[in-house]
Ligand SMILES: Nc1ncnc2c1ncn2[C@@H]1O[C@H](COP(=O)(O)OP(=O)(O)OP(=O)(O)O)[C@@H](O)[C@H]1O
């Protein structure tokens with residue numbers, strides 16, 4: 140598209156601006172809501188411009204008791220739980236799928252393709268589908284209300300294994316052969332050659348998986364009954380219920396805002412690698 | 423330093439046998455070129471010596487050690503691949519040092535060897551670059567450097583020059599040759615380019631369909647090719663083959679011409695004569711009508727059909743000649759330049 144007609148340019152910009160506005164408006168309202176006093180949020184019309192209470196609200200939400208009259212953990216704790224869960228899921232998934240892809244691509248063992256397809260089939264079995272048996276297993280292992288219980292059942296990943304398999308297949312065989320001549324054993328080859336060569340793909344996957352982990356809802360809701368273990372995404376929903384009694388919208392909006400920060404941070408920090416990892420094919 | 427001995431070596435993939443009973447002894451310090459058309463098993467043979475491919479039967483010896491079951495790293499070899507296989511994420515220095523680090527050499531020793539190799543190959547100023555920041559020729563040198571630093575018993579090259587442009591190829595060919603002589607390391611070099619093979623090798627192994635057609639010096643291969651395949655493969659443009667019947671020291675071509683060969687052979691034969699050995703001579707036995715001329719500057723190639731047959735022949739004359747398309751020319755060749763091959767077995771008939 141190298142057309143150069145002003146009308147088209149204006150039209151396409153209008154469409155883009157409209158799209159951005161549709162995405163940004165709710166975020167803006169959340170931000171505005173988080174910067175007013177609680178009383179102001181109950182009057183109509185709701186404010187469209189930020190107030191001056193942002194830092195007061197931030198302090199109260201983050202370090203204070205948070206929402207009055209509810210029995211949820213302090214917000215910093217919920218964020219910590221979410222962060223730990225997201226990191227464990229992202230790192231766990233990456234580690235496991237790197238190793239399984241390594242095994243499938245570089246080792247000859249009986250039923251190799253059989254194992255590959257078994258892993259692949261788990262694509263059809265996300266937690267939501269197997270939630271009851273998985274809950275049963277986790278409960279029997281005594282992992283309810285623990286970080287392990289939160290993360291381990293989510294760690295196996297067919298998508299990531301498949302992706303790393305594709306990445307490894309693009310690495311020329313000669314790379315392995317020259318490493319063999321150099322005297323590198325399998326694990327050495329894995330660490331010194333494969334991991335650095337998959338660096339950008341690992342980064343791209345990390346972004347996706349971190350957000351996947353951060354946004355987990357159903358599973359944490361099910362297996363954490365302890366308030367100290369609850370994650371921020373789950374808590375937002377609980378707060379909406381609490382809002383029926385004491386509608387402190389400024390605090391709720393602030394929590395929602397805080398819940399958005401880590402994923403945004405991860406995306407921005409990894410942006411360059413992320414794009415490289417998804418686009419570059421050359422090894 | 424060590425020689426290499428291949429002892430009735432065979433290789434099969436499932437039911438298909440790709441190498442048949444390869445026997446060869448390579449002297450210490452010798453430069454052997456394996457040459458043959460695509461798919462004849464050159465790389466497979468080289469990779470069996472390297473230990474990258476398992477041996478189906480037979481033995482590979484390096485020095486006096488049987489290495490069939492040794493890992494590549496334990497065979498004391500170094501290999502240069504066609505695509506160089508440099509580690510893209512490591513600097514040139516690290517690429518060369520990687521194998522030494524694994525062997526746990528001291529830092530000082532690694533530095534010494536890397537710098538020495540860099541000096542030999544004149545890549546000193548690139549040591550801190552990544553392979554992707556180098557030209558093809560420079561990468562080629564780095565790949566060589568990686569082989570040299572290891573100070574191996576044997577160098578193995580798998581078509582290392584085929585990704586370079588023609589001029590660089592000639593230059594690197596000479597450099598590899600000089601380097602090998604200087605270091606005196608036994609080397610096996612795989613190529614499908616017969617000019618490369620002739621200029622590089624102390625001896626050439628011509629492979630065809632998994633069989634060794636001939637193993638000898640370039641001159642032997644040129645002067646006494648053991649089969650039609652070798653005769654056609656070595657030399658450019660390739661040898662002319664004329665079918666005929668041998669009887670009592672002469673060959674009668676299919677157009678009735680008789681040519682004295684001095685051979686006692688009889689029966690169906692192919693008479694081989696190289697284009698550069700055909701000399702214009704009035705009343706010469708090889709008569710042809712020129713169909714096409716190629717002026718290459720140093721030589722002129724005359725293409726045509728042998729009169730009275732439909733056999734294509736080529737003659738190569740020195741300098742620029744004033745022949746025209748359509749001219750009839752006669753050629754003769756010295757008796758010692760005539761090669762006789764059995765029409766059935768395609769093997770050379772010895773006088
Ligand atoms: N892994 C394999 N499985 C089955 N057949 C194979 C395998 N590797 C090679 N071959 C066959 O072995 C034969 C020899 O292959 P090789 O790679 O040695 O040829 P080459 O002489 O090096 O050819 P080129 O000049 O094209 O590199 C080929 O016919 C090829 O199809």
Ligand SMILES: [Mg+2]
Pocket residue numbers: 464465466
């Ligand atoms: Mg090959």
